[in-house]
Amino acid sequence: MNYQIITCFIQSLLFWLFVIYVFRYTLKLLLMYKGWMYEERGRGRTISWQTKFWLMCVKVMSGASKPLLYSYQGSLPRLPLPSVDDTMERYLRSVRPLLDDTQYGRMEKLANEFKNGIAVKLQRYLVLKSWWSSNYVSDWWEEYVYLRGRSPLMVNSNFYGIDAILMHPTTNQAARAATIIHTALLYRRLIERQELEPILIQGLVPLCSWQYERVF
Numbered sequence: 001m002n003y004q005i006i007t008c009f010i011q012s013l014l015f016w017l018f019v020i021y022v023f024r025y026t027l028k029l030l031l032m033y034k035g036w037m038y039e040e041r042g043r044g045r046t047i048s049w050q051t052k053f054w055l056m057c058v059k060v061m062s063g064a065s066k067p068l069l070y071s072y073q074g075s076l077p078r079l080p081l082p083s084v085d086d087t088m089e090r091y092l093r094s095v096r097p098l099l100d101d102t103q104y105g106r107m108e109k110l111a112n113e114f115k116n117g118i119a120v121k122l123q124r125y126l127v128l129k130s131w132w133s134s135n136y137v138s139d140w141w142e143e144y145v146y147l148r149g150r151s152p153l154m155v156n157s158n159f160y161g162i163d164a165i166l167m168h169p170t171t172n173q174a175a176r177a178a179t180i181i182h183t184a185l186l187y188r189r190l191i192e193r194q195e196l197e198p199i200l201i202q203g204l205v206p207l208c209s210w211q212y213e214r215v216f
Helices: 002-031 049-062 084-098 101-116 118-132 138-147 173-192 210-214
Strands: none
Touching (some): 084 118, 101 118
16 A cells, blocks of 8 residues: 555646646747747737747646746746857857958958868857856856956946935935845845846746846
């Protein structure tokens, strides 16, 4: 009897995990669709039946309950890795207005040398990293661009805060500092309890909430 109960429990657990992962990866596949971004909007405009069907599927897979802050993290698609050719094409297109013909010709030559040289090896490394990392560039950006920069944050970054700009309830510096600390801790509690709602584009497509973990 005990053996049957244990077997039934294990089977139920495995089935429940299977259902969870099916929903998660189905939603991840749905969120890879980008056609909705290019649909025309406004009065008299209609969206395609593909996007309508996609919207219905995303709503069904997202569920009706109120999502927590990190509810969609496991369902977000990985950051796509562009090809070297695509990267070089966009780079040359971006620098073309800044260079004259001679400078642009030299830049094209350097880009081709890079594309046919070390870029092949670097692209392999990026492909390998993209397999086990949801965002292959975020840790490098944080370490080499953000943390190693020695310039002041106040004027060179958007990561700072002030208590008020137009209103000053008190001129007591200790009181204003205490208010900032109290408000910041309240916000931290909202993050830790996941009581903040994730940012949803058009109330449907979730954005990554990972940066909330880096606030405190």
